Amino acid sequence: MIIDAVTELILETFRLNGRLLAAGDALVRDLGLTSARWQVLGAVAMSPVPLPVAHIARNMGLSRQGVQRIAGELESQGIVCFAPNPHHQRARLVLLTEHGRALFEAAAERQRPWAESLARGLPPEGIEAATGLLRTLRNRLEAEPAGGDDRETRDAHAPGPVK
Numbered sequence: 001m002i003i004d005a006v007t008e009l010i011l012e013t014f015r016l017n018g019r020l021l022a023a024g025d026a027l028v029r030d031l032g033l034t035s036a037r038w039q040v041l042g043a044v045a046m047s048p049v050p051l052p053v054a055h056i057a058r059n060m061g062l063s064r065q066g067v068q069r070i071a072g073e074l075e076s077q078g079i080v081c082f083a084p085n086p087h088h089q090r091a092r093l094v095l096l097t098e099h100g101r102a103l104f105e106a107a108a109e110r111q112r113p114w115a116e117s118l119a120r121g122l123p124p125e126g127i128e129a130a131t132g133l134l135r136t137l138r139n140r141l142e143a144e145p146a147g148g149d150d151r152e153t154r155d156a157h158a159p160g161p162v163k
Contacts, residue, residue: 054091078100
């Protein structure tokens with residue numbers, strides 16, 4: 001039955017997320033990063049334009065408060081800095097410092113061989129199909145979140161660090 005299959009996919013996604021976070025933590029721990037910090041750092045590094053915290057959170061499916069806390073931690077360590085936003089007086093833009101750029105590049109250098117080992121033996125078309133299916137489900141959730149406004153739901157269920 002399709003409902004059972006989707007439920008199993010959701011459960012397997014939760015399990016995968018937990019394993020990805022643990023592996024990410026281990027991969028960048030000695031760089032002074034966690035998966036949560038690495039995720040925010042990556043969102044800043046890979047954005048074609050500087051973004052405020054709220055946009056980073058929205059793009060990554062995270063709570064604004066969690067991203068704000070992590071951005072503050074990254075700023076205190078000289079990894080990011082905040083700059084004025086010409087479009088919004090209070091929503092400052094998050095920018096990488098030189099140290100932040102070097103840290104992101106060091107993490108990316110570790111991620112490449114790790115991703116290659118995970119992908120070994122998997123058919124590229126299978127990876128692309130899985131990515132497409134997950135993207136479709138995410139888009140549907142963004143269009144019609146369960147239980148009301150997804151931002152309220154995310155924020156209410158974000159007790160600790162955003163990962």
